Amino acid sequence: LFLDEVTEMPPDLQVKLLRVLETGTFNRVGSTETQRADVRVLGATNRVPELAVAEGKLREDLLYRLNVFPIRLPPLRERREDIALLAEHFLAEICKEEGKEKKFTKGAYERMNEYDWPGNVRELRNVVQRAFVMASGATINDEWLELQVGRSAPREKGAVLSVRIGTTLSEVERSLIFATLAHFDGHKERTAAALGVSLKTLYNRLKEYGADPTPSPKESRAA
Incomplete structure (x- = not known):
């Protein structure tokens, strides 16, 4: 029981x-x-x-x-080797139910492995199911993985931003936002997640800097 x-x-x-x-x-x-x-x-x-x-x-x-025989199951972020295996298992189940075959791209695997999964296995299952529905073709790439913003930001590997001593804090913030935005090819949701801020905050900052706060073409297609 x-x-x-x-x-x-x-x-x-x-x-x-x-x-x-x-x-x-x-x-x-x-x-x-x-x-x-x-x-x-x-x-x-x-x-x-x-x-x-x-x-x-x-x-x-x-x-x-x-508490006769306790078993501690670590959170998903502490057993990252299981993420790809579980994602493939969930995807295989969904493919069987829907009668369609879809595969993850290398970028999708990297994206899932870099995320902290605060909702653990349940969140992973939901993300895979949503990505299956959203992806129009036979492959699921990282742009279809709609991960939660503001809960636990993914740890992206990217370029390093150098800051000269004497630069004001506001200038550093502006440079960091634009560098991160460029790193994610203009994808604002992923930029906000990497910076650890809400999408609304990112939009407000871009308006202050005179930049276009509208979603990128990729984001528009995903919506």
Whole structure:
């Protein structure tokens, strides 16, 4: 029996679960007959269980009952070797469901591997599905990977911007924005993500500098 997000379980339900774990018995709703349960129980949570206990989200005695054999699954950003494998698995599933064959390009793999995936596997699955729908051809390149802006910026490998001592902070900011924009071929969403700012903030800065804040042709096609 797999119980997901056990720390979100209501307190009264935690009491009932604890009783089942301790006695191996339960009563069905509306019945007075005691039933015996012969199952293995797996519990999962995205919280730190001990902190959930301290916050009153999880009963301490229930934690002790469930924590017989703990397994820690690291976040996706700590096991980047799994990103491509999982992405290919999800894409293969979607291709089978839709009856179409599509493949990732090298740039798409690099883009996925550089992103921090704050939403972990669920976010990866959703990004792959959205990219499959958006890509018009048989290949999915990096421009179809709509990653979240402002949550965790991808770590792009690119050119280095040198700044002369004595340059004002506003001039440094302006140079950095335009250098990053050029690095991403005018793609403003990716530029904003790399700079760690919202798209609205980037547009406002470009207006201040007298630059065109409208989306690039690639962004317009993606929209």
